[in-house]
Amino acid sequence: MNATIVEAVNDALHTEMAADERVLVFGEDVARSGGVFRATEGLMEEFGNDRVVDTPLSEIAIIGSATGLAMYGYRPVAEIQFSGFLPPAFDQLVSNASRMRWRTRGEFTASMVARMPYGAGVRALEHHSESMEGSYAHIPGLKVVIPSTPSDTKGLLTAAIRDPDPVLFMEPKRIYRSFREEVPEGDYEVPLGEAAVREEGEDVTVVSWGSMMPMAEEAAANVEADVELVDLRTISPMDSETVVESVKKTGRAVVVHEGPRTGGVGSDVVARINDEALMYLEAPVERVTGFDTQVPMLSMEDFYFPNPPRIAAGIERALDV
């Protein structure tokens, strides 16, 4: 199947709902209208209104009830319409979903997925452009996954639904429809917790994820260096090994992400490299990130997130050129 990222979301949901009766899909405007990005299109028609449900407008109730359903044995896939509206439900993630296993010593678990489009660049209003994976990665017990390609989207979402722990699945909405690729039909899983080496190279490691991946690829193609490009894919728990092994080989690294620099996941990538590969480094690890500011409203939002020239400049700094 030739699909975009958002179509791959839809395909994964169709496939898992057909395979497992315990899978439920719900959220704001997901059933009748098929979701504001059409990610859940056709599910209600195929699986009925008991399994595909439009909820009242409440992120708290969506995440909290998903946790309750999961404790009771269902496999809920809840949609948060935009990641900027997750904050009210942060409490349910922190205080319930992520610690249900711990609180009950494994008697109850929250095997659930909260999907949400994130990131800037779709010309929307305030609260529609954030990339806050750094805040979510800080929650023990919660997994955070961000795909960057259609086939990974399908495979990772499938794995997230089957995962015994709660997964926050952040979808890069700026590239929801920006390209297509072949996506395996039917059952297809990509394991969580494994980064992917997209391009092998000898000179410098570039680590990124989600909507920054196409930008990082373009930058890598434009610098005069042999870049190894690592797509982190699972933000938490992070696959440090792949990153560290790559840096041991190249001796140089750049982390690229869209979210704010301070407390961003990039800081953690740098720390892990320092922990395990400091002696291999030939230059300080560079970070190319969003700024520690609010994402501007749509007129100036392009200034906010890293673009290929900014990433290329970061790579060149890491190369000391």
Next chain:
Amino acid sequence: MTDRQRTDLTPPEPESYGGPVEYLSQDDLRVPTHQLVTPDGEYDESSIPDLDDEAFRDLYRWMVSDRVFNRRMVKIQRRGELGTFGTTRGQEASIVGSAYTIAPDDWMYLGRAWTAMFMRGVPMRDMILFWRGIEESQQSFAEHNSQVAIAVGAHLPLAAGTAWGMDIRDADEITMAYLGDGATSTGVVHEGLNLAGALEVPALFFCQNNQYAISMPFSEQTGANTIAQKALGYGIDAIRVDGQDVLAVYDAVMEARERVKRGEPVFIESVTYRLDAHTTSDDPHRYRTEEEEQAWEENDPIERYRSFLESEGLWDDIDHDAIVEEINDEFDAALAAANDFAERDVSEMFAHVYEELPPELRRQLTEFEQFLEEHPEAYDYIDQRPKG
């Protein structure tokens, strides 16, 4: 805080012993809907608000202005000159009837009620800038003690807070918070209402039940028969009003204001309808029928008010076409002014994050400015869009 009889803490004495368990049920509630002019244009002269002729004409003008503004905004959005836009067509009486009561010093938090800003003196240009995603628009709103809540419901505790301050200061102004039916599904709305009810602050909550939260019809948002009744749970008195009847809305809000000024919050449910799509990116025919829309098209608030004006002999003084032309001219001028809005410097992105730019942020700004100077090719990826 006004003096209120505080609940007696001694255990209640039942009025009688024995008998079956009794439910407290919403079905026993009588929830009247205030209406002054019927859809057929009938009314009782004695209950019409005591307004002068100019005010009656003013209400009409503002409703037409709302409609023309929406039409023009959709048009320029279609031409690619706005990001997106959500119209208020169908809600003109609800918006104008309520906002007409607002005094200059009141504070106002908005949901879907753009014209209420204009009625406070916010220039039309700034609403165009807002939908173009230009931050200065929100500064202009703030200069008028107003803001728009994009995170649905999140403004209710803010409204309770400003009203609390007004109460402490014994101020003359009140806080008015608009919200939608969908907002009443959020927890934050109820927490804000509860606090306002507990502290008895001068806040007026005006909920426009336009029957939808994007695709979600009101009937599926809640098990409650009405939104108005929800306020009772917080000890806040409520009014339910026909939102297609501008005089009824005005009457209800004026009545409520008097109470609010005495320090008792009031909640109003205005029953109306969103005739257009949620925003320009939405297609309502995925979730509602044309018959339903048609029925509400026929319940047009402007038409109803016009028949009232005709009966009162006020219509002859109104030149509808001239009003439309005036508003169109105003919009043309506002659009031209918005188009003149200059591209901003990148430092704008770092402005107002804090009062003073911390050293790390200053470093980020300086580095970025330097980068842009050295790498003009970055502008291939940066499209500043002050014109939408």
